[in-house]
Amino acid sequence: MLKTPLFSAALLLTAFTVQAQVDTVRATTLPPAQLAEKLYNSGVAKFNQKSYRAALQDFDRALAAKPDFAKAYYNRAAVRYELQEYQPAIQDYDQAIKLDPNTFGSYFGRAQAREALQQPAEAEQDYGRATELKADYAPAWYYRGALRFEKADYQVAKADFDAAIKADPTYTYAWHDRGSTQRQLGNLPAAIQDYTQALKLQPDLLPALLNRAATRRRAGDLKGALQDYNDYLAKKHDNALAYTNRGSTRYEQGDYKGAVEDFTRAVELDARYAFAWNNRAATYLKLEDYQRAEADATKAIGLNGQYAEAYLNRGHAREMLRQPDAACQDWRKAAELGLEIGNTHAANSGCGAE
């Protein structure tokens, strides 16, 4: 799992793991009057015991005693994050930053809270500040990269993942996600290499197998893709997505019988997985079993009324089932939902004026 480098005398949290390592302020060196510090240390101890409410009280009192106690704000923010009170957490980080603007951890923590509040633009900014203050802190790069990836800003996302890997060459997620970025950029061999490196560092990172498979498939290496899917499914038998994607690869290989088996397994695992129903419909079309194709596409549409591909496929099935009007309707609906080719099919099949 992801190791988070720690900020001294602080709590630091990530989305995956909470590894609070606390630098307590040594009691022996404290002057007796340092009440705020004592409360602070008590809060840290309670945090480590996951007694967040009690910890919160301690930090409240510490701050009442010492209103410019930057670290107390910082840690209280962490407690509030843990309690999913993101807005108050952000206010505490704001205070911590005001009192101590050069601590990268406050920015990183605030970024995480802002991500939790669905404020990606603000979060991206805070991660950016964190990287400026501490360029060798890999997670700040990584998380900013992920946000940029989600914006489909793949070039700059890749640069962030590069920096994350430079800061921590054992950072599995950074390798993995750079692989995905390369894939989106169309650099398929580079993507495969990155996924491979992620798997080398962490052989149980199974999603990397799925993603490498999909990339190999897109690169035309159907055999390699199938091998990855097989390896994945040998270890994990409950993933409808994985069965669906292997099914699609088998379909592409012309192994329609095998594809039907996979899609069937997928809908057994998750009867609400529309993609598997749609893909099985497509495969039944190839097998010229138009009844079943129609039924499966209908099922997919029932699960997602906006599923353009399923309408298109059902149109194909209905044409062959001698229901030309229904077929025309489905193709037109697919076009309405964004698949322009639906109109071409309708025109080619003499659907007549709309």
Place this chain on the structure above:
Amino acid sequence: MTVLAQNVEFSKDQFGNDKEGLKTALKEIKAGDEFYDLDPPRYEQALPHYLTAQKFNPNNAQLNLKIGDSYLHSGFKPRALAYLQKAYQLNPDVDPRIHYLLGRGLHLNAKWDEAIAEYKRATPAAGTKNTAAFTQNIQKKIRECENGRKLAAKPSRVFIDNAGPGVNSPYADYGPVITADESVILFTSRRDNSTGGQKDPETGGFFEDVYQSTRTGKGEWSPARNLGEPVNTEGHDATVGLSPDGQRLLVYLEENGGDLNEANLRGAEWRKPRQLGSRINSRAHESSAAYTPDGRSLYFVTDKEGGLGGRDIYKVEIEGRGPAVNLGSVINTQYGEEGVFLHPDGKTMYFSSEGHNSMGGYDIFKSVYQNGKWSPPENLGWPINTPDDDVFFVISASGRHGYYSSFRDDGLGSKDIYQITFLGPEKPPLLSQEDQLLASRVQPVKETLLAPPVAIASAQVTILKGVVTDEASKQPTEATIDVIDNSLNQIIASFQSNAQSGRYLVSLPSGVNYGIVVRKDGYLFHSENFDLPAGAAYSEVVKDIALKKLDVGVKVVLNNIFFDFDKATLRKESTGELERLQKLLTETPALRLEISGHTDNVGKAEYNKDLSQRRAKAVVDYLVGKGIDKGRLTFAGYGDAQPVAPNTTKAGRQLNRRTEFKVTGK
């Protein structure tokens, strides 16, 4: 086969305890032989006799061979195989032709590789003089099997449906011809209400007559009716071709070695077919023909001397002087060509050929005339084409439906007419998948696996049809419809609307700016415009036209007057319409007109009014320049003040942008 049967002779040794049965069976065989041994043999008449004998004794090699051989020469050729195989199994030496016949039987059942193997074992019968011809025939058959194997591996995506009981009968029904919009079908049938009611002594069937059926609801045909006299006679009368509008019918009559005749529809009556003349008909066999969409030329089939071998396809201008021209070696082969049909787009020809890459007998091919030449013929493929003859195919203007006749097991008896629905290239299914692309996120990213784009298969022709009426009486009327190429200012074709129904239909191949002028003496002309760019896809436009009598106050839209964009400059394509207007004024000296310009409501009203006025003036100036007295013409610009359609749609605005004239005096 588990148990191999033994050859059983029709003899007393075998059937001593059923002398009556044996006697009847031998009688049937003898009756069959009388037809079988004729020159040429009448296989179909021999068959029923042989089949009766076969019931008595199914295990005679010789009889099985004769039945197989007879089936090979019947409508249901694939049925031959089982008998031939049995004959061979009962006695491998049953007939020296056995391997050839087995080859034929397998070939006709689309068992390509096995057929090739038998053809390779076939030897010429003892005493065959022309062994070279035999070898050539075998080699051609083997090539056909090879073609068949290739074509059948990639079947055409079609539905082939029996045209149903409205059209088909238990008798032979064939030779379908259709109007471009598939509203009417005419075909040949040998059913029992044939004119004269006589049977052809040669084949034993009724004489051919022409029948008609119309489309009622969805894919249904009304019960066929005999077209009657004068088209049908006591002899053979067969459909050959129909003009796209269904007003001209080509019929085949058995005179002069087989000739082509044309019958015209006047109102509801077909006129007596007339001979097409010596530039088309010769003493040889003219058997098939098709009109070009302008109705001025014919493609036809003849086996007269001077061709490339067998029957060939020729083209000829019907009213011209030049001789018929052979279409040349891209289309015509040393083997037979037959059953020519021209799509209403005027450039796509369908025909049948025994040559090219036929999979056996005649196959249907398609070729497109482009840049002055015919494209290499393309086999329409399996299952439209079969190892047997596939001939006399026609296709609708939309390209969606074809019609032909075929012997099939789902038929109503004998040969039936079938409708082919072309489904076009395979429509690729679409798969979806998603991947969890970010290790720290659970939200998967969707990806649609895109299939390659598909070809657009639409025919490139517009069918314009409707009813012409008299505006005042609302009665259908016969009028002339001129199809004009505006850029050349040339009449391409002229048609008549039907005098009784007022119906008309014209096919307009894409790539021309068409002016359509509907005219009739005593009426003002009506003009329509269809500017169809090259490649414009198939469409069917219904436009009913009401012709107006010349009266004060009557308005006519001049749809074929064109101006440069945003200017009052007349474009060259307007010449034809301007000349028509000039002619009208010249022929009617008392006629006074107001020419007016109209716009849609886009832009400033002031500006539109001014532009429309300048445009109207340009038309008047043209006419005055051609000698029309200035005093007879006024002009006006109404801008958007007199819309004929709502300005809310593109089509409506298009209708509102127009030049028209109003009769102000006569």
